[in-house]
Amino acid sequence: MKIRVLGAFGGEGFGHRPSSFLINDRVLIDGGSVTGALTVPEQLAIEYAIVSHAHLDHIAGIVYLTETLGFCETGAAVTIAGIDPVVATLRAGVFNNILWPDFSKIPHVDVPVVKYRTLVEDVEQRVGDLWVTPVQVNHTVPTSGFIVHDGTGGMIYSGDTGPTNALWAAARGLHGLKGVILECAFPNRLGQLAAVAKHMTPELIRRELDKLPPNVPVWIFHVKPQFHEEIAEEIERIGNERVRLLEQDHTYSL
Numbered sequence: 001m002k003i004r005v006l007g008a009f010g011g012e013g014f015g016h017r018p019s020s021f022l023i024n025d026r027v028l029i030d031g032g033s034v035t036g037a038l039t040v041p042e043q044l045a046i047e048y049a050i051v052s053h054a055h056l057d058h059i060a061g062i063v064y065l066t067e068t069l070g071f072c073e074t075g076a077a078v079t080i081a082g083i084d085p086v087v088a089t090l091r092a093g094v095f096n097n098i099l100w101p102d103f104s105k106i107p108h109v110d111v112p113v114v115k116y117r118t119l120v121e122d123v124e125q126r127v128g129d130l131w132v133t134p135v136q137v138n139h140t141v142p143t144s145g146f147i148v149h150d151g152t153g154g155m156i157y158s159g160d161t162g163p164t165n166a167l168w169a170a171a172r173g174l175h176g177l178k179g180v181i182l183e184c185a186f187p188n189r190l191g192q193l194a195a196v197a198k199h200m201t202p203e204l205i206r207r208e209l210d211k212l213p214p215n216v217p218v219w220i221f222h223v224k225p226q227f228h229e230e231i232a233e234e235i236e237r238i239g240n241e242r243v244r245l246l247e248q249d250h251t252y253s254l
């Protein structure tokens with residue numbers, strides 16, 4: 001599995017792009033940054049955008065991607081996939097002809113550039129060339145993490161979450177697991193805020209580690225840009241060499 005990190009952060013800053021991962025050139029997992037990180041031909045090759053939840057730092061790039069698709073007139077389309085409440089929010093709250101045009105009817109209702117697909121929770125299902133299992137996690141709005149497998153390698157993507165159990169339980173015994181992509185938004189001194197906003201801190205990650213599958217790398221993403229250095233130091237101080245920050249613009253081969 002090839003994971004290209006289009007955006008590794010939980011917000012936008014100078015050199016920091018919001019969370020987005022391109023798997024095997026065809027499937028986005030979250031789309032906080034797409035158009036700012038890919039050429040137009042690369043954007044047109046995207047078939048699916050699997051969305052953990054509808055917060056802007058996970059979807060803004062998909063919104064701009066729909067314009068690329070709409071203006072190119074190549075017949076390219078993207079299928080936005082997620083659990084039911086996430087798809088419902090994108091339909092009603094984003095592509096609603098108020099915040100943004102309803103690209104599920106553009107250029108024509110029969111051949112739109114946006115299609116939707118509701119993923120069934122806790123069930124492994126085929127999405128493009130991947131096998132994907134969405135599992136609800138612990139965030140302020142309906143959110144799922146994903147267990148993703150392409151037949152050779154698998155990984156777990158947490159989405160935005162505070163401490164959680166179901167995702168780790170669902171991944172137990174998974175064959176070919178090569179890594180975990182886990183969120184961290186705030187430094188330890190903002191633990192109170194992390195609890196309210198349902199995000200991780202390095203200290204919460206340290207406590208979460210025992211629940212995670214053993215012996216695979218844990219790549220940290222979704223750091224809020226203004227806390228990048230502080231969180232990097234606190235992650236280092238966990239003292240567990242399998243936990244490290246995910247690198248933006250890097251392509252991981254699992």
Ligand SMILES: [Zn+2]
Binds near residue numbers: 160
């Ligand atoms: Zn986020």
Ligand SMILES: [Zn+2]
Binds near residue numbers: 055160
């Ligand atoms: Zn969020």
